[in-house]
Amino acid sequence: MRTYVAKRLAIAGVTLLGMSLLLFVLMRLAPGNITDIIFESAGYVDEADRHRLEAELGIDKPLVVQYGRWLGDLVRGELGKSYRYDLPAWEVIKPRLPVTLELAVLAMGFSVLLGVPFGVISAVRRGRPLDYALRVVSLAGLSMPAFWLAMVIILTLVRSVGWIPSMTYVSPFDDLRANLVQFLLPALAVGYRSSALIMRITRSTMLEVLREDYIRTAWAKGQREALVVWRHALKNASLPVVTLIGIEFAFLIGGLVVTETVFNLPGVARYLVDAIQFRDYPIVQNLAMLIAVVVVLANLAVDVLYTWLDPRIKYGSA
Amino acid sequence: MRQPVPLAAALSLLLALGLVLAPGPGTAQAPRSGGVLVTSPLSATPSLSPHEESTIATVQQASPCFNNLVYYDPMKKVESVDTIIPELAEKWSWQDNYRNLVFFLRKDVKWHDGKPFTSQDVKYTFDMVRGAPDAKARLKVNPRKLWYEAVEAIEAPDAYTVVFRLKHPQPSLLLMLASGYSPVYPAHVPLAEFKNKCIGTGPFKLKDNKPGELVEYVRNPDYFVKGRPYLDGIKFVIIRDRSTQIAALQSGQLDVGGSGWNKTNAENAKNGAPKLTIVEADSNVNDNVLVNFKKAPFNDVRVRRAINLALDRKAYLIGPRQGAATFGGALLPRPAGMWGLPAAEVAKLPGMADPKQQKAEARKLLAEAGFTAANPLKMVVSTRALAIYVDTASWMVDQLEQVGVQATLEQIETGVWHPKMTRLEYQVALNLTGVGIDDPDAQLFENYHCGSQRNFSGYCSEEIDKLMAQQSQTLDRAKRLALVNEIDRKLQADGARPILGWGKQYYVHWPHVKNWAVHENSIYNVSRRQDVWLDK
């Protein structure tokens, strides 16, 4: 087990290294760099000034040197400075993390809250109209663009009730109630979409489990349907669902990007989009690496959990 | 008992009271102190340093912190040399036929950190901005250096006197110093700190700055104008999505909205919340077409004129501008502006007459230049990758197609736009230009002078340059206006930078917001906000 975890960690390390190289190269491929952006807001470009600025920021050095320097900084925990705001990158990212985290956790919660029951009901009532209805509703969530759903929500709210959630971030420590109200709709919008995946896997796993002999035995013995379902089937179906939650994290983050934009939440996902647009290399690289680390570790944790919980699965090489 | 007397007395007393208490048409409400105003600026500002930026977003969010030597009176809608009022300078005087400008500064001003304001700060600031060789600080980027080209030296003979010595007369210098882009910086604060912080002398002190999210100000209790500001604070909340901005205003989360809005946005906002007040004004921001003078076939005046004719200005007004724009030449036309061409001449500019006729004429010109149905002119229209530009550029592409030009649209990302324009890596581009003040020196030199950094079309005419220099030194206003109009006419004939239209600006606010100033001929010089008050 330990060797397995160690091996997976090593692989994760290699993956992240590859990711860092990919990010570095891609950002440099993009035309224009931060000095162009700085001049952009000044409304003109002066080549001499630009070279001077580049030297100041250290982006006139050869790419290999820059890459090495960045990796070295990362390893030391030095996240560098945001080019655009001239503040330490960590200082800019730090206040935004809890926002995205809260949104992600709440959205995850909603997706499980919606997905699992839908999946169970759908499996138990397989083939009946309720099954189809739930599958349609669930799939509809997966088919809608996240930003469209968010925009429609805001528009409908304003037109019908004349109220929208606060557009200025309220910290949960300042006012928990206002904070939850603010996050309710965006979390619902993101969670609804993710719930489709959970619903699907719950449903198919439940179907498999429901066919198992011991379930049939329980039926035959006359045990109440609900009891059978909830006690036996759900327990066994939970394993793949847990796995999926880990994988789904990556999918969730994509939805966060647009939702944070439309609901004006100051989170890291939206900030990443801004940083890409402004060629703020340190922010883009470090944020994207952060996301990659989270995703990779989440997958790793889920796989480890899976192995540990279900020793029937053997993980050989590759 | 003689009752009628007390009754009459009572009635007269009531009447008198009524006259005193009821706000008549001539009686203004007395402003009240208190309250925090929340508004959404155009966008996040890259820094709080107006000298290093060229976007209204910076001016909006930094002006409450600073003061200028002189400023434009917020309450006078049309800016001109006659509406300039003192700020840090109590008095000023031109000497030697507009060759020396002397300012006498206030003695009772302190910076937000308590240090006293002196003439050294003025000298420091403007030596820096004009790029003086012995300047104590150097700007990383310096967009308005050319405003101060005529300044030879700045002297501070004593702590409260500053003298600007000019190489040649330039009456416009005073107007430039009154612009929102010309605040005075403290000499004792390192320049790098102005990226995210602000030490000024202004009515508001910076309370909090979350770059990209929020800029918050609190009243400056030691402000040198007693009794101002009225507000306890100002909050700039960045909301990116336009429809979210509108919703936030309608639901009361914003007191004022509208920065960057068009007419439809403003009307939508009011439709959803009828109590809102819309303020509409002209602005000195225009949509213009950059034609690359250095690339064939655009160096052919016939091709340029054809392009200009094809763009039907009336359709531009209805579509891209949603019914709100003013037509004009290179300078904002009257009555909103001070220097534009007369209306009769504007009506004769290319694109203004009957579209069918003009498009037919365009086709003819193109044919003369060698472009026919068999050999159509192919071009790329470039624009910035932002929604409003893309819309207008799409409209342009369609108009050009209607005269047989095969045009495609190229979206250029924000960071790459100006470098590309500067390097003339485009054919035709849709551009938006806003110059700090409604003044020919600023407008003409920045955009049309040979080799100017913002002269993106590569236009160069010695004759025009000479005329520009001449008008800059012309002291008689009527003569100067005539010169400026002559330049304008020539620029339009040359197709130097066809103007599609001058946009209107909108502010939408709740009725409890008072004294929210808006000027007709500039958007950059009203953001001090020291006179704004809330009636609630």
Next chain:
Amino acid sequence: MATIPAFDLAIPESLPAARSRRSALWHFVRKNPLGALGGVLMVALVVAALGADVLATHNPVRTSTHVLVPPGAEFWLGSDNLGRDLYSRIVHGSRISLAVGIASTLLGGVLGGLLGLLSGYVGGRTDLLLQRVMDVMQALPILVLALVLAAALGPSLTNTIFAISVVIVPRAARVVRASVLSIREFVYVESARALGVGHARVAFRHILPNTFGPFIVLVTAQLGGAILVEAALSFLGLGVPEPYPSWGRMLSIAAAEYAHKAPWLVIYPGLAISLAVFGTNLLGDALRDSLDPRLRGS
């Protein structure tokens, strides 16, 4: 049937007779009403894309002075802020969505499939290496990777297709690899090798055809995702540029500027995207259900 994997089949020697084909279709519809609905939506999408010129009522890029007209006789779904007909733009937009979706899915799918084939067949170090590369590509959420790519390459039609296909490659590779791994051990493959058939021939003639099943399922499933990513990229300003009318971009401009006055500008393009993706998802689900015996009967 449970012991033989679903795709161990030789290419059929003769096509089924027409009648049994028709009844097979009817059987499919009866058993999978949702899948059939998906099929109908997909067919509508394809018809709209192919017949856009005929189905549209106006030129989609022609501007006019009838701006922000509500849906009615002249503009079936209303007009936008430049006076362009929304219905015609949506119909033409189907071309872009479908083209980008199909092109990127095929490109990514084929590329990924070949990589998966290579990885699964050759095994060993090549497999390990390719697996790591795939891991890297999957370490970032789809939208984030597409964003970075689109920013790096610039907004254009081809770049959008490329960016989305890159995202699909690792998923396609994974599916094909899994399939290849299970087929590789079969007797007839081994015997083909024993007979001296070259590796390439074995790979392409014997193994590859058997991966078509899961591949088709994957492609159908990813098509919806591709359409959504393109919409999101366009919404953020990085997708397909003018003059191609793209559903995603229609939403971004409309949303920002005119949503309050002209909600049809927001409703209909979004509805179009949702229905298209809904259709691909339904169809993909149905295909997977019918081709994967484990779920047969579910």
